Amino acid sequence: MASRHTQRKSTRRNIQGIEAPPELNPLEHEELPMSTPTRRDALATTPRERQHGSFNLVTPLPLSFPVKPDDSVTLYRARMDNRDVVLRTLKEKADDSERQSFLGFASFLSELGPHPFLPGLMGVVSLRTSLITVMEELVHRDLLGFLWRCRQDTGVESPCDITEQRIFTIGGQVASALEYLHGQSCIHGNVGARSVLVGLDLTAKLWGLGPAYCKKTQAGAPGELQNVEMRKWQAPEVLARRPVSQSSDVWSFGILLHEIVTLGDPPFPKIMAGDLLQYLQRGKTQTRPANCSNSLYSIIKSCGQFAPQERPALAEVIQKLQSGEKSANSRTVLRVPEPLDIEKYLREAGYGEAYNYVVL
Structure with a gap:
């Protein structure tokens, strides 16, 4: 191998x-x-x-x-x-x-x-x-790259095949790891497809634990951003530099589900990262993805509530994911016909805005 x-x-x-x-x-x-x-x-x-x-x-x-x-x-x-x-x-x-x-x-x-x-x-x-x-080693490496490879993979019985049922399965695995970390008094602070690794059997494992380690070992402002280039994955209270809680990870988990169902689209692609907090304060949310079922979108929407106390606990999220997995479509494979434009992705995901606010 x-x-x-x-x-x-x-x-x-x-x-x-x-x-x-x-x-x-x-x-x-x-x-x-x-x-x-x-x-x-x-x-x-x-x-x-x-x-x-x-x-x-x-x-x-x-x-x-x-x-x-x-x-x-x-x-x-x-x-x-x-x-x-x-x-x-x-x-x-x-x-x-x-x-x-x-x-x-x-x-x-x-x-x-x-x-x-x-x-x-x-x-x-x-x-x-x-x-x-x-x-x-997890041979498929990060979930984001895996999703991108799934976009154009048309092979028969490809390991890249992502179905609605697979989304519920991956989501349940990541949520289980996140709940475990919270039980260890760790807020992850970096949840996203880039921070999930995928094994040969498509088991998903949560990684990207640097921010969690920082919170354990460094004193800082309670809402301090660990990486300003990850703002589009951060909850409103994190963007506003207010106290971070486990609910802040729940918000990011909703973004992760959105990434999976879109096979790796960036969150809020039309909004500058620097304008995102004001956008959310006006009550705006992400649009529903074309291939997203009612049951999956209800979870994404609940995780994306503006107020932390209105977001569900992870135990509730896990229960909904497990329930949704049983009835989810296991046959239809998600595809995105457009080829990936990495430069466009980096712009829409907010990379580089910390240093240059001019989007080319």
Whole structure:
């Protein structure tokens, strides 16, 4: 399987062979804070130590154009204990604070414990210059790229086939992981298709845990945006820099469902990210997608209530998803005939507005 995926080059303008726009790679660009516990404290809580020689068939994962030119983490695909894994390797040039942050994030993942819909942390190599965290590999990578590949895939019995029933299944899996995180006193803060990974059997697992780690380890304003380029996924109270709650994740979960049913369209495509809060304050909502059933749209709409207290609890959302899954269409495959224009997507999703408010 490693050879099938090796050395696939990405471009900004061509969908062929890429999983997501470079700015959206959830594995390569996990945001980590620079203030963490001391190295000794981090080491004391890291998960099971792995030996550097435990890995074989190590190959680089395809690299995307980096958001930060000095990104300190490199990804590799490898085999360990007869399983495919991803090695998140801290570059040797990393300074002490980056090393502490890297180990602190590994400790954070370990403390969360296992869950069937969170990627598995399988070990840490911390006794060498190059620090490594070992994660299970999910071969279809991020859900956003997977949805984009589903748009034009016309093969018979394609693994990319997304039906209405599959949307309910994926939604239930992500909601289950999110409810588990909330039970661990973690607000995810980064829910979206870019932050969900897809396995070979199309099991969805929630990733993108950098903001959750930041909230655990850094003091800041209660409504502080972790990533200003993710504003179109953020609840109104987050945009307004007011206190964030579990309901803020519920809002973003509704956006995720909208992404799935549209096979990866950006939210609020006609609205500038900087104008989104005012748009929502006027009572505006997302339009109903063409292929969206009444039962699915009712969930999306309930998650998108402006007031946090009016959004459903995740337990209620999960119950509705499970109920909807039983009666959902399992035959009709969703398709979007228009080819993906990545540059257009980046504009409509609000990328770059933090630095340039002129939309070309």
